[in-house]
Amino acid sequence: QVQLQESGPGLVKPSQTLSLTCTVSGGSISSGSYYWSWIRQPAGKGLEWIGRIYTSGSTNYNPSLKSRVTISVDTSKNQFSLKLSSVTAADTAVYYCARDRYSGYDFRYWGQGTLVTVSS
Amino acid sequence: DIQMTQSPSSLSASVGDRVTITCQASQDISNYLNWYQQKPGKAPKLLIYDASNLETGVPSRFSGSGSGTDFTFTISSLQPEDIATYYCQQYDNLLPFTFGPGTKVDIK
Numbered sequence: 001q002v003q004l005q006e007s008g009p010g011l012v013k014p015s016q017t018l019s020l021t022c023t024v025s026g027g028s029i030s031s032g033s034y035y036w037s038w039i040r041q042p043a044g045k046g047l048e049w050i051g052r053i054y055t056s057g058s059t060n061y062n063p064s065l066k067s068r069v070t071i072s073v074d075t076s077k078n079q080f081s082l083k084l085s086s087v088t089a090a091d092t093a094v095y096y097c098a099r100d101r102y103s104g105y106d107f108r109y110w111g112q113g114t115l116v117t118v119s120s
Numbered sequence: 121d122i123q124m125t126q127s128p129s130s131l132s133a134s135v136g137d138r139v140t141i142t143c144q145a146s147q148d149i150s151n152y153l154n155w156y157q158q159k160p161g162k163a164p165k166l167l168i169y170d171a172s173n174l175e176t177g178v179p180s181r182f183s184g185s186g187s188g189t190d191f192t193f194t195i196s197s198l199q200p201e202d203i204a205t206y207y208c209q210q211y212d213n214l215l216p217f218t219f220g221p222g223t224k225v226d227i228k
Contacts, residue, residue, distance in 0.1 A: 046207065046219055046220070046221050046222050047164065047207060047209075047219040048219070049216050049217040049218070049219070060215050060216075061216075062215070062216040063121075063215075063216065064121075064216070096163055096164075098163075101166075101169065103169075105152065105154070105169075105211035105217075106154045106166055106169050106209070106211065107154075107156075107164070107166060107209075108166050108175070110163035110164060110165075111163065112162075112163060113163055
């Protein structure tokens, strides 16, 4: 059973870069044909897809965030990461990592989520 | 981006009631729609994929239907453990994936 766990600082200062890591267990991040995504949810609000990385390393980003987002993978650590630059209070949210079933179009496996607050 | 709307935004029903949630896309998305359940403080859980397919292990009281722009999610007999917020999500070929605003379901 695939399990995902987010980690990273819970507090980031405005204008700085938010950095999160998702550690995958129960399977190799480099095996199979899967998409590994980041999704966020401001408190009391809905879900926003941030972007994803494919097993091969190719990426897709939400155009609304594309200029600030980088998603990368470290197969040696079985992890993938999110970097979001120039953050503001509007980036305060619970951040989830997730993986699809196998189609690339859904999110079957989720991490528990990690709250990141942007504040000075 | 494809915009998703859901109605109602919240509902209150009795145990055993049939509950229906609708989701509408701003353009034709064929059957490229998923449904998720999110309980407070938890990550979303995939319930329905490709508009009408039940995810493995999900109780059969949950179902989905629709195609094009109009979709329906149904709980045939509401149970106390179904208290949650439900989201639709489209995956048309044109990224980004987008979610509906959610429907909060609670017990009357």
